[in-house]
Amino acid sequence: MENEITKIVEDSWQKKRLSLMEEIDRAARAVENILTLENYHREGHKVETVGQSLGEFGSHALDPNALATLLSQGDEKRRMSAERLERIQKIYRELDQIRQGYRQTPPQGKIVSIEEETQKILRRSEEHLNSMARLFGLIRMAHMEVKAKYHTEEHDAYFSRFNWRQMDDTEVSLCPPFIVWGETQKTSESFYSKFLALLSEGVPLKILFFFSELSKRASAEGRLIPLHGSVNLELLPLTFRKIYLLQTASVNSNLKEQLAKGLSVPRPGVFFILKKDETLLSRSEEALASRAFPYIAYNPEASTDFVSCLDLSANPDVHRLWPKTALNYLTGEGKAETLERDFTYADFASREKGLKDQFTPLPSNISEEKAVVLSEYLTRTPAERTGKVPFIYAVDEKKHLIQLVPSPSIIAQTADRMHLWQSLREVAGIDNPHLRALEHKLKTQLTEDKEKTVNQLKAEMEARLKAGEKQAVYEAMKNLAVRLMGLEGAKIDIKSFVSHALSAKVPTMARSQASGLKEAAAEVQKKPSGDQVWIESKLCTTCDECITINKKIFGYNKDKKAVVLDPKGGPFRDIVKAAEKCSAKIIHPGRPLDPKEKDLDKWVKRAEKFQ
Amino acid sequence: MTVLSMEEFLEKECGDHNYELEDYEAEVPRWCKGCGDHGVLTSVQKLLRDRKINPEDVICVSGIGCSSRFPHYLKTYGFHGIHGRALTLSEGVALARPDLHLLTVMGDGDCFSIGGNHWIHALRYNFNATVIVLDNEIYGLTKKQASPTTRQGVVTNTTPKGAYLKSLNPLTLMLGVTNISFLAQTATWLPGHLDNTLNKAWDHKGLSFVRILQRCPAYLSSSFEATGPDFPAVFLEGEGGIAVDKGMLQKASVIQHDHHNLLEAQKVALTETPSPMGLIYYDPNVPTYGDIRRRRIKTLDRPGLIAGLNAELDKYTVKQQHG
Ligand SMILES: Cc1ncc(C[n+]2csc(CCOP(=O)(O)OP(=O)(O)O)c2C)c(N)n1
Ligand code: SF4
Numbered sequence A: 001m002e003n004e005i006t007k008i009v010e011d012s013w014q015k016k017r018l019s020l021m022e023e024i025d026r027a028a029r030a031v032e033n034i035l036t037l038e039n040y041h042r043e044g045h046k047v048e049t050v051g052q053s054l055g056e057f058g059s060h061a062l063d064p065n066a067l068a069t070l071l072s073q074g075d076e077k078r079r080m081s082a083e084r085l086e087r088i089q090k091i092y093r094e095l096d097q098i099r100q101g102y103r104q105t106p107p108q109g110k111i112v113s114i115e116e117e118t119q120k121i122l123r124r125s126e127e128h129l130n131s132m133a134r135l136f137g138l139i140r141m142a143h144m145e146v147k148a149k150y151h152t153e154e155h156d157a158y159f160s161r162f163n164w165r166q167m168d169d170t171e172v173s174l175c176p177p178f179i180v181w182g183e184t185q186k187t188s189e190s191f192y193s194k195f196l197a198l199l200s201e202g203v204p205l206k207i208l209f210f211f212s213e214l215s216k217r218a219s220a221e222g223r224l225i226p227l228h229g230s231v232n233l234e235l236l237p238l239t240f241r242k243i244y245l246l247q248t249a250s251v252n253s254n255l256k257e258q259l260a261k262g263l264s265v266p267r268p269g270v271f272f273i274l275k276k277d278e279t280l281l282s283r284s285e286e287a288l289a290s291r292a293f294p295y296i297a298y299n300p301e302a303s304t305d306f307v308s309c310l311d312l313s314a315n316p317d318v319h320r321l322w323p324k325t326a327l328n329y330l331t332g333e334g335k336a337e338t339l340e341r342d343f344t345y346a347d348f349a350s351r352e353k354g355l356k357d358q359f360t361p362l363p364s365n366i367s368e369e370k371a372v373v374l375s376e377y378l379t380r381t382p383a384e385r386t387g388k389v390p391f392i393y394a395v396d397e398k399k400h401l402i403q404l405v406p407s408p409s410i411i412a413q414t415a416d417r418m419h420l421w422q423s424l425r426e427v428a429g430i431d432n433p434h435l436r437a438l439e440h441k442l443k444t445q446l447t448e449d450k451e452k453t454v455n456q457l458k459a460e461m462e463a464r465l466k467a468g469e470k471q472a473v474y475e476a477m478k479n480l481a482v483r484l485m486g487l488e489g490a491k492i493d494i495k496s497f498v499s500h501a502l503s504a505k506v507p508t509m510a511r512s513q514a515s516g517l518k519e520a521a522a523e524v525q526k527k528p529s530g531d532q533v534w535i536e537s538k539l540c541t542t543c544d545e546c547i548t549i550n551k552k553i554f555g556y557n558k559d560k561k562a563v564v565l566d567p568k569g570g571p572f573r574d575i576v577k578a579a580e581k582c583s584a585k586i587i588h589p590g591r592p593l594d595p596k597e598k599d600l601d602k603w604v605k606r607a608e609k610f611q
Numbered sequence B: 001m002t003v004l005s006m007e008e009f010l011e012k013e014c015g016d017h018n019y020e021l022e023d024y025e026a027e028v029p030r031w032c033k034g035c036g037d038h039g040v041l042t043s044v045q046k047l048l049r050d051r052k053i054n055p056e057d058v059i060c061v062s063g064i065g066c067s068s069r070f071p072h073y074l075k076t077y078g079f080h081g082i083h084g085r086a087l088t089l090s091e092g093v094a095l096a097r098p099d100l101h102l103l104t105v106m107g108d109g110d111c112f113s114i115g116g117n118h119w120i121h122a123l124r125y126n127f128n129a130t131v132i133v134l135d136n137e138i139y140g141l142t143k144k145q146a147s148p149t150t151r152q153g154v155v156t157n158t159t160p161k162g163a164y165l166k167s168l169n170p171l172t173l174m175l176g177v178t179n180i181s182f183l184a185q186t187a188t189w190l191p192g193h194l195d196n197t198l199n200k201a202w203d204h205k206g207l208s209f210v211r212i213l214q215r216c217p218a219y220l221s222s223s224f225e226a227t228g229p230d231f232p233a234v235f236l237e238g239e240g241g242i243a244v245d246k247g248m249l250q251k252a253s254v255i256q257h258d259h260h261n262l263l264e265a266q267k268v269a270l271t272e273t274p275s276p277m278g279l280i281y282y283d284p285n286v287p288t289y290g291d292i293r294r295r296r297i298k299t300l301d302r303p304g305l306i307a308g309l310n311a312e313l314d315k316y317t318v319k320q321q322h323g
Helices: A002-043 A047-061 A064-078 A080-104 A118-146 A152-160 A170-172 A190-200 A233-239 A255-263 A285-289 A345-349 A354-359 A410-427 A433-467 A472-486 A492-502 A515-523 A544-547 A572-579 A600-611 B006-014 B037-051 B065-071 B086-096 B108-114 B116-125 B171-174 B192-201 B246-250 B260-268 B289-299 B302-314
Strands: A110-111 A178-183 A208-210 A244-249 A267-276 A296-298 A325-332 A336-340 A357-359 A371-373 A390-396 A401-406 A554-556 A562-563 B058-062 B077-080 B101-107 B129-135 B182-187 B209-214 B233-237 B253-256 B276-283
Touching: A002 A064, A002 A080, A002 A110, A002 A118, A002 A178, A002 A255, A047 A064, A080 A118, A118 A152, A118 A170, A118 A178, A118 A244, A178 A336, A190 A208, A190 A233, A233 A244, A233 A410, A233 B129, A244 A255, A255 A267, A255 A285, A285 B289, A296 B037, A325 A390, A336 A390, A336 B289, A345 A390, A345 A410, A354 A357, A354 A410, A354 B171, A371 B129, A401 A410, A433 B253, A544 A554, A544 A572, A554 B086, A572 A600, A572 B276, B037 B065, B058 B065, B058 B086, B065 B077, B065 B101, B086 B101, B086 B108, B086 B129, B086 B289, B108 B116, B108 B129, B108 B171, B116 B209, B129 B192, B171 B182, B171 B209, B171 B260, B182 B192, B182 B253, B192 B246, B260 B276
Parallel strands: A110 A178, A178 A208, A208 A267, A244 A267, A371 A390, B058 B077, B058 B101, B101 B129, B129 B209, B182 B209, B233 B253, B233 B276
Antiparallel strands: A244 A296, A325 A336, A357 A401, A390 A401, A554 A562, B182 B276
């Protein structure tokens, strides 16, 4: 069995393993690039390296020493701190180590038996996930280093605490699966509570459980024992809404695909699988049809509402309690005939090897009126059942049609299967008494409403017709037609639609109003009071002219627009020169502050143009 | 405790920081004082700062020229390419790294002259990039040779008797290219308008082409009427277009323009005096080349393709003769 599971896990995990390796590769390559660049900044401009790059010919023509000195001028600034370099090197070393390790021994899923002690299973699964968390922590750090956003003070603590509970869904789904497996025969008494304990921790482990036996005999007291004991495991999603559940037979042709998907979901998963039975190949199909082992897929990721997450569609005739199947038999004259009958759990059980003794032929003294087909018997109330004998159809060795009476235990189990199936259908939104009632109510209401409106409109039309109002008749006819087609006539307002379309504005080219310009003038910067130099900073083109002339007088603000820093920062001469050079002509020199400045008259004159 | 996904975690830890202009400043620009390039650089840096864009999320690609030194001064990823090929390099970057915001910077010589061929096809490919041409109507770096936008009669080293031809109108040319999706014009002496234009272009998905008129103080200081308010310009105003700050209105008047109408746009582009400033043409629905190609990659049968290629190449295998 363990080999078989290893194979299932291996098959389903293969693709994800490639994605995991890619993820590690991507992160390792990213930090490797940083290190290569850093190495270039540290070593790339050394004389020998430059000489090598120039080659024999180049080294003769150019002076590698001079070139190395020139090229390495900015290197110091480009290098990263020793601390960061060490950190990145460490991330790379660890990632590379894991990568090499995985190349030699590919990461594999872990498989443990459900017979192991619960706490031990949980501990091992968390250890497994935490070893993966260490890897994903490194990957995250690598990506942060690429963006140069790793800050020791902020992030060291975060990453030292990083464990599997902080991993995101993609990361969890890339972890090799942790499988807990078991089978029906071996199950010990405490199994179910263990099952619940494993799931309630939220650890994304996967429970793979195999069934071969589908029916239980009645216990000594004759009380009913349901398939999974006293718990309905099929309804587990109602208790644990966040788990993934799949119940299917191993002959299901999509099994591999479904397992691959299910085993990688980032949440706990439960898989009930009906083992292959070599003796009777049609058995799993019958188990499915008879609702003995219905197909159930519950994927909480499928949607935000519960109903859409539960999928029963692979079961035959989902809309019926029991599916209709054909029973072929021979008549007394040897003619082949077919009987369509409901295929119940009892029909399935009657063909199971060990349960033959649970069925007896319908006694011949029972009148036709007293004998009732089991599927119908089960839908009756207890009062209606009294005095009736339930039976199923079957064929004997000669292929003749016979009627068999199931034992009380089989009847009880069939009733239980029916109830479970109905419950499943209700929670899957397929069938439900409230829905049925609502549907009925709506249908009657709609028919009534429709009839009423149609009659009203008819009467109106006739009246108008009599009055000879042609246009009105046309309107009434249109209304009637729309109603009969099921459209909401009132919503179509043709007239207003047409007039709206005609009145739509066509854009035109037009000069804007002078008012805009007036407003604009108000927005323009005002000359400050006083006679000092000033700049219309808003219009500055950041051309560097003024600040190159005098950095003390002119400077940039935080938007890199020139402003006057200090009017006394230099001679009036510089201010005038700047005004002349200013590419936007927005520097207004004002009056000189130092009357003793040389050639002042000349500068004042030149400044006039810009005041 | 809420679990942050790796993406969310990185976004939280690495994204949305407050930046200063200095965070986008690399070397001190070697441009002459008075050069319009300074203003464009500052405008781009302000855009990045105001939008809190991580420097590492941007790549600036250029050709050769004074203006093409842009990537050296903008502290983002950068690629100083070769003369006339900024757009070819950009296309590769756009395809390989759609996650980065691509800014392509060229001069008028770089784009309209030696790069003319690539210019046309880049527009038709409509890859995702903000493309700016710093048009000073001259070759600056090589010290005053005529470029396609040099005006008739202007004396340069290559046209000592004055440029013979009428200058090229790049706007009308571009509006004749299939798939053009965004065309705007602005000038460095209209700083607020320059900022708004770059912002609009930045948001466009596809190739947003912005021609920025600017003065070269060293070799053609007389151009654009010395960039004063005297240069005849007119602002284009239209719904969803480029806003004209009130302060700018003293520089030029405003006309209404429907930038979704290609014929209207062509008409506007044809008018050189006054020079139209603003969004000339805009069609956000043209698919980008990247999207078209990536859509195909999804359906591409790679193993089949490689097998076919191998089979084709095998035909040319030289086999060793034995015996
Ligand atoms: C293939 C090639 N041809 C010619 C040159 C010389 N060259 C360098 S820059 C330049 C023109 C620059 O003018 P522009 O593109 O307008 O940029 P600006 O310097 O004015 O900003 C030329 C012709 C070159 N570098 N490569
Ligand atoms: S010279 Fe004029 S435009 Fe240039 S930076 Fe100074 S104020 Fe601004």
